[in-house]
Amino acid sequence: MNVLAGKKLRHGENLRSKLLEVFSILYKIYGPQSWWPADSNFEVVVGAILTQNTNWSNVEKAIVNLKRENLLRPLALRNISTKKLAALIRPSGYYNVKTKRLKNFLDFLFTRYGGKLAKMKPNALLTLRREILDINGIGRETADSILLYALEKPIFVIDAYTRRIALCLGLICKESRYDDMQAIFMQNLPHNARLFNEYHALIVAHSKSACRIKPDCLRCVLHNEKRGIR
DNA sequence: GACCAGGCACATC
DNA sequence: GATGTGCATGGT
Numbered sequence: 075m076n077v078l079a080g081k082k083l084r085h086g087e088n089l090r091s092k093l094l095e096v097f098s099i100l101y102k103i104y105g106p107q108s109w110w111p112a113d114s115n116f117e118v119v120v121g122a123i124l125t126q127n128t129n130w131s132n133v134e135k136a137i138v139n140l141k142r143e144n145l146l147r148p149l150a151l152r153n154i155s156t157k158k159l160a161a162l163i164r165p166s167g168y169y170n171v172k173t174k175r176l177k178n179f180l181d182f183l184f185t186r187y188g189g190k191l192a193k194m195k196p197n198a199l200l201t202l203r204r205e206i207l208d209i210n211g212i213g214r215e216t217a218d219s220i221l222l223y224a225l226e227k228p229i230f231v232i233d234a235y236t237r238r239i240a241l242c243l244g245l246i247c248k249e250s251r252y253d254d255m256q257a258i259f260m261q262n263l264p265h266n267a268r269l270f271n272e273y274h275a276l277i278v279a280h281s282k283s284a285c286r287i288k289p290d291c292l293r294c295v296l297h298n299e300k301r302g303i304r
Numbered sequence: 305g306a307c308c309a310g311g312c313a314c315a316t317c
Numbered sequence: 318g319a320t321g322t323g324c325a326t327g328g329t
Contacts, residue, residue, distance in 0.1 A: 126311040132327055133310090167326035171312080213312050233310040278310070307329085316321085 089245070090262040096243065097269075100276035104283070107275035110223040115191045117146050118224040122216050123175050124166040135165035148189045152180045175211030182209050191224060199227045214252045222274070228267040230259040231274045235281040 112118045120140065124133045139162040140146050145154060160173040180189075186205070187193040194202060199221065206217040214232070221227040232255045240246045246255050263269060 122310090125309090127309065128311085128325085129309040129327070131309090132325095135327085165326060167309090168311090168324045169326080171324050175312085211312065215311065219310080231310085235310060274310095281310090309326100309328095312324095314322085317319090 089258065092243075092245075093259065093262050097273050097276065100280055101272065104276055104279040107272055107279055109271055109275035109278075110219075112223075114146065115224040116148055119179060119191070119220050120146060120151075120176065122219040122223070123179065123211070124163060124172055126168070126172070126175075126216060128167050133166045136163040139163070139165070148180060148183055148191075151176065152184060152189070171211070175209075178209050178211050182206075195225055199229060202227065203229070214256075218256075222267060222270055226267045226271075228265040228270055230256050230263070230270045232256050232259075233274075233278075235278050236274065239277055239281065 110118045110121065112121055117137065121133055121137060124136050137146070140151075143162065145151050145159075145162070151159070156173050156177060159176065160169045163169050163172055163176075166172060182205070183189055183191070202225065203217055203221060206212055206220060207214070212220075218229050218231045219233075221229045222231055232252050237246070237250075237255065240250075240255060240258065241248065245258055259270075259273070263273070
């Protein structure tokens with residue numbers, strides 16, 4: 075369970091105001107992110123699967139290969155052989171595993187929604203989440219990335235960046251599990267897809283930034299921001 | 305050459 | 318349920 079929700083933090087701040095403050099400062103520093111970096115909702119899904127435990131620059135190489143072959147369309151990707159798909163996504167690593175996972179998602183998409191992501195959108199968030207999590211190879215993070223960034227559903231994505239920053243800020247402990255961490259954000263922020271989109275994207279932007287302080291240590295940024303130091 | 309990067313499933317205990 | 322392991326590339 076969420077052991078920290080509602081608990082008073084130092085300086086009398088509660089979790090809700092702390093989370094909003096962090097968002098406000100990140101937004102002020104990095105500006106609107108308007109994620110995900112993709113040309114279509116389907117490309118978001120492909121990227122979410124390819125980026126599993128992989129550097130994004132490697133994923134970009136695979137995406138470029140797929141675009142070159144005009145394969146970033148559900149039907150086209152469903153119709154190519156696993157051998158060809160594996161060769162094209164090779165730069166993203168774990169290419170045999172990820173080929174199966176992409177095909178699994180496509181099987182689901184065509185079986186249940188006629189190959190159209192748009193047909194998924196009207197369904198309730200939790201219904202969709204259950205369905206997507208049933209696909210072999212799609213875990214919580216990938217499912218939530220698809221739900222938030224491809225289907226615009228209000229769910230907070232927990233990834234390695236979020237974990238590191240939340241740990242740094244004392245919002246979670248090392249033992250916290252995915253659902254616990256997600257509850258910290260979901261129970262203390264308005265359920266708004268645009269807010270969750272920007273918040274997570276800003277966390278990634280900060281984590282990847284080459285700021286002079288240790289990128290993972292948001293505490294330093296918060297401290298300096300309050301003192302007017304950039 | 306070692307280490308790391310936006311996971312996940314599966315086997316084992 | 319917790320822990321260990323396999324899956325693989327490209328950048329530093």
